[in-house]
Structure formats: C-alpha cells, structure tokens
Amino acid sequence: MSNQSSATKRVEVRAPMSGIFYRKPAPDQPPYVEVGDMVGKKQVLALLETMKVFQKIKSPVSGKILEVVQENEVPVKDDDVLFVIDAQS
Amino acid sequence: MFSKMLIANRGEIAVRIIRACKDLGINTVAVYSEADQNSLHVRLADERRCIGPAISSKSYLNVMSILDAAKATKAEAIHPGYGYLAENGEFAQACAREGFVFIGPTPENLALAGDKINAKNIVENAGVPVIPSSRGGIGKLEEALRFSQEIGYPVMIKASGGGGGRGIRICANEEILRGEFSVAKMEARAAFGNDEVYIEKCITEPRHIEFQVLADRRGNIIHLGERECTIQRRYQKLIEESPSPRLTPPLRQTMGEMAIAAARAVKYFNAGTVEFLMDQDGRFYFMEINARIQVEHPVTELVTGVDLIKEQIRLSSGESLGYCYEDLKPRGWALECRINAEDPDKNFLPSPGIIKEYQPPGGFGVRVDTHLYQGYELPMYYDSLICKLISYDLTREGAIKIMKRALEEFTIKPIKTTIPLYLKVMDDPFFGQGIFSTHFIEKFLPEDKEERED
Numbered sequence: 436m437s438n439q440s441s442a443t444k445r446v447e448v449r450a451p452m453s454g455i456f457y458r459k460p461a462p463d464q465p466p467y468v469e470v471g472d473m474v475g476k477k478q479v480l481a482l483l484e485t486m487k488v489f490q491k492i493k494s495p496v497s498g499k500i501l502e503v504v505q506e507n508e509v510p511v512k513d514d515d516v517l518f519v520i521d522a523q524s
Numbered sequence: 525m526f527s528k529m530l531i532a533n534r535g536e537i538a539v540r541i542i543r544a545c546k547d548l549g550i551n552t553v554a555v556y557s558e559a560d561q562n563s564l565h566v567r568l569a570d571e572r573r574c575i576g577p578a579i580s581s582k583s584y585l586n587v588m589s590i591l592d593a594a595k596a597t598k599a600e601a602i603h604p605g606y607g608y609l610a611e612n613g614e615f616a617q618a619c620a621r622e623g624f625v626f627i628g629p630t631p632e633n634l635a636l637a638g639d640k641i642n643a644k645n646i647v648e649n650a651g652v653p654v655i656p657s658s659r660g661g662i663g664k665l666e667e668a669l670r671f672s673q674e675i676g677y678p679v680m681i682k683a684s685g686g687g688g689g690r691g692i693r694i695c696a697n698e699e700i701l702r703g704e705f706s707v708a709k710m711e712a713r714a715a716f717g718n719d720e721v722y723i724e725k726c727i728t729e730p731r732h733i734e735f736q737v738l739a740d741r742r743g744n745i746i747h748l749g750e751r752e753c754t755i756q757r758r759y760q761k762l763i764e765e766s767p768s769p770r771l772t773p774p775l776r777q778t779m780g781e782m783a784i785a786a787a788r789a790v791k792y793f794n795a796g797t798v799e800f801l802m803d804q805d806g807r808f809y810f811m812e813i814n815a816r817i818q819v820e821h822p823v824t825e826l827v828t829g830v831d832l833i834k835e836q837i838r839l840s841s842g843e844s845l846g847y848c849y850e851d852l853k854p855r856g857w858a859l860e861c862r863i864n865a866e867d868p869d870k871n872f873l874p875s876p877g878i879i880k881e882y883q884p885p886g887g888f889g890v891r892v893d894t895h896l897y898q899g900y901e902l903p904m905y906y907d908s909l910i911c912k913l914i915s916y917d918l919t920r921e922g923a924i925k926i927m928k929r930a931l932e933e934f935t936i937k938p939i940k941t942t943i944p945l946y947l948k949v950m951d952d953p954f955f956g957q958g959i960f961s962t963h964f965i966e967k968f969l970p971e972d973k974e975e976r977e978d
Binding site (some may be wrong): 452453454455485486487488490510 | 578579865866872873874875876904905906907908
C-alpha cells in the first residue's frame with residue numbers, strides 16, 4: 436500500500452443486523468464482487484436477508500476489495516465483518 | 525373425526541391450529557426447524573419432531589421430511605396453515621398418496637388457484653365480473669393500443685411472469701403507453717426471464733374486499749361475509765376488518781352471491797377466500813381465490829362466531845356444512861392489526877432479537893393471536909409477523925377505541941414493532957370514517973418514496 440501515491444486505509448463493512456449473507460443476486464449468477472475488484476462508493480457488494488426481507492449491502496467507500504470475510508448463504512450476526520476494503524481517496 | 529393431526533407450519537398460525545385441535549380433542553404433532561426448538565407451537569403440541577435446518581427450504585418446505593414425521597407419529601391428518609406448503613398441489617397429492625388427510629382444498633382447487641388466467645376465464649363464464657384484461661400476452665404496441673382503447677385508460681402493463689405487485693407499469697393515456705410498452709417488455713425479460721406482458725384495466729384508488737367461503741364435500745357452498753383488507757403497504761395487508769365500512773346490505777348480498785358463484789364454478793372445497801377489487805363507484809371485480817385459511821380469518825370469526833379452523837377440520841373429515849350465512853346472524857365489528865417485527869421509522873427494516881419484556885393487552889373485546897412469550901428469541905429466518913391483535917365491539921367506533929387501548933397497553937421490548945404506526949392510524953379521521961383506498965398508508969410513510977429511488 437505504501438508504494439501507492441494516493442492515501443489508502445482499511446475499511447471494514449459490517450452487517451447492519453443479523454441475517455443470511457448472499458454474495459450473489461441469484462443462485463445462478465456470479466457474485467457481486469470478488470477479492471481484488473475495484474468498487475465505487477454505494478456499489479452493491481452483497482445482499483442480507485433478515486426475516487424474508489432483502490437489503491443491499493453497499494460499499495461505504497471507493498476502493499479495492501481486500502477480503503470477503505463470509506461465505507455465501509451463511510447466517511451472520513449484527514456487526515459481523517462482511518468485507519474489508521482498501522479505501523482510496 | 526381425526527385422533528391425531530400434524531401441523532406443518534410454525535409461528536402464530538401453528539399455535540392457532542393446535543388450540544383448535546385441543547378444543548376438538550385431537551392430539552397434535554408440531555414440526556419444527558433447528559431454529560425453532562423453543563418456539564411456542566413446539567411447547568404446546570402433544571408431540572414434536574424436528575424436520576431440518578433453519579432455512580425453510582430444508583424444513584418447513586421439505587415435503588419428504590414432513591411426511592416422514594407424519595408417518596413416524598402416526599398422524600391421520602396434516603394442516604398446512606398458510607404460506608409454506610398450504611397452496612402446493614403436489615404436497616396435497618403426496619399427502620393423499622401416503623394416506624394422510626390434507627386439511628384444505630382439493631389438489632385440483634390448488635392447481636387452478638395457481639393458474640390465474642384459467643381461473644379468471646372459468647369464473648367469468650359463471651357470470652362473475654372480472655377486471656378487463658387481455659389475459660394472453662400482447663406482443664405488439666399496436667395491439668396494446670387497440671386493446672387499451674377498447675377497455676379505457678388508465679391501463680397497466682403487467683409482466684406475465686411477475687406477481688406480488690412486481691413488474692407493473694401504469695399508463696394514464698395512449699402517449700404514455702407508447703413510451704412505456706417496449707421498456708416494460710425489456711424490464712420483464714430482465715426481471716423474470718420472460719418478456720411476455722399483458723394489459724389490464726387499472727382501477728384507481730381501489731379497495732380490496734374479500735369474501736370468506738366454506739364448502740363441504742357434497743357441494744354445499746356458503747359465504748361468511750366480507751373482510752375489508754384495503755389498508756396495505758406494498759401489497760402486504762396491515763389492517764383488516766369485518767364487516768367493510770364500504771358495503772351496503774344490497775352490495776354485500778350481490779358480492780356474496782358472486783363469491784359463491786365463483787367458488788361453485790371451480791368446484792371449491794373447504795375454506796377459501798374470494799378476493800375482489802372495488803373501484804370508487806362501487807363496481808367490483810373478481811381477482812382470485814385464495815385456497816387456504818388466511819392470516820386475517822379471526823375478524824370473520826368474531827362477527828360470525830364460527831371457528832374457521834375447526835370448520836376446516838370438520839369439513840375435511842367429511843361432515844356437511846349444515847348452516848348458511850343468515851343462520852349465523854353476524855353481529856358487531858372486528859378489527860385486526862398485523863403486528864410485525866419491523867421498524868416503521870426506518871423503512872420497515874426487520875427487527876429480530878430476544879423479547880426481554882412482553883406484556884400483552886387484555887380485557888373486553890381483545891384477542892391476541894401470537895407465538896410470542898417473554899424470553900423468546902425471534903429468529904431471523906422467518907416472516908416478521910409476530911402477533912395479530914384483534915378487537916371486537918358492537919360498533920366500528922367501539923372496536924377502534926378498544927384497538928387503540930390494546931395497542932397502548934401492548935409491551936414488546938426491545939425489538940421494534942409496527943404498533944406506533946397502528947396507533948397513528950387509529951387516530952386518523954379518514955380511517956375513523958372508513959374512507960380510504962389501498963394508497964391510504966402512504967401518507968404515514970414519507971420514507972417509502974426515497975426507497976424507490978434507490
């Protein structure tokens with residue numbers, strides 16, 4: 436990271452509540468993002484299903500996906516880390 | 525009558541069915557997922573069987589696992605409740621094949637209820653008014669324009685593969701239809717994998733009024749009056765009542781006859797609901813037959829005195845109806861609020877968690893259908909409906925006052941619920957006068973608009 440000219444920092448994206456974590460928009464489609472992908476602010480990273488309601492998990496920053504912490508279709512708890520992003524300003 | 529019943533559901537409806545079985549002297553078997561070990565229905569039943577993991581597709585929708593539980597416990601009948609397998613014709617058939625009585629309509633009824641276009645054709649041929657619609661798909665704009673001219677604007681372009689309010693575009697006039705038609709087709713392909721669309725007349729500011737019907741095996745069919753289910757958010761019912769403040773006795777009689785005609789045309793059996801849409805001028809149109817017991821059934825029970833779950837079981841055991849609507853001498857007014865674990869101040873985001881404080885209301889005219897208890901952990905896997913609060917009094921005004929008192933008394937902490945929203949509605953003068961359409965709730969929800977831009 437130090438060799439980049441622009442400033443970067445690690446940003447964790449956490450679950451806003453408990454739910455089932457989906458990396459894909461539908462079972463037969465590719466994941467929204469993979470490690471190494473560049474994402475824009477507000478870009479959809481995943482879906483979270485809580486009590487049959489789906490909400491979009493959006494990136495709080497622009498940057499590069501460093502880590503996808505959770506597996507597809509697993510239950511996650513409130514505040515669990517879902518993604519780690521290398522934020523770029 | 526049956527000696528043992530398996531309840532293939534969870535939550536408040538499983539509790540409701542277990543209680544009806546107890547009243548009838550029927551032993552009960554609860555089935556549950558791994559997330560529901562501590563759920564109230566599991567505690568109240570005489571026997572219990574785990575049928576799989578938390579995710580519904582592997583438990584409450586798992587036909588093999590449910591039938592195995594029925595075999596192992598030697599149940600004679602299976603009540604599906606609502607949702608899950610309730611309207612699954614193949615499940616009803618599998619029950620019959622394995623020698624279990626399915627408490628509900630016939631597999632043929634269920635198949636037809638799922639085939640809305642065919643059902644509309646059959647019901648229309650029986651003389652019941654249906655919403656003018658092209659039924660089949662419309663491929664070309666010219667065809668769409670010609671048909672819309674014929675039925676009159678506004679019209680809706682609906683995706684054949686859509687449902688539950690998705691894939692609908694409203695066109696107020698010809699110019700808008702010209703602009704929207706090809707976009708609607710593209711959108712339908714993207715959303716549903718099928719670009720077929722059809723045109724239906726748009727009823728502006730409608731009311732949703734449905735009739736409860738009961739039918740026995742001998743072909744006797746009666747109705748039990750109507751339910752007003754107009755207060756909705758995104759096609760989900762929130763508040764229901766019986767009777768409807770909109771219906772006059774002659775209109776009720778006509779619609780009741782039409783509901784029976786619709787049920788007769790499809791050779792309906794057991795409890796069902798005939799749904800109508802009503803325009804501002806009181807013209808009504810058949811929409812569909814819901815082939816199950818419905819969430820809002822208690823309001824009908826309170827004004828007619830009939831336990832609809834017991835009637836479902838009694839009719840499935842082969843007994844005859846033996847009475848009609850007029851015999852029941854319906855009386856009074858019932859209101860139901862569907863209390864959901866959702867935050868009405870945060871765009872109805874769900875709110876699972878442990879119920880640390882639970883104090884239900886009581887007193888004259890209050891009924892609480894719920895699976896909640898203090899200390900219960902509300903799982904995140906299932907529907908957010910946590911309680912049906914029902915009020916009853918001789919007048920509508922009285923029922924509203926009782927509902928308000930009950931809502932104020934109700935303590936469910938620390939999760940968020942829709943109780944504060946219902947308190948506002950009970951105070952609303954238009955609600956008080958029974959003047960509303962399906963758009964009523966929008967004025968309480970400014971944030972809904974922001975969500976749509978998302």
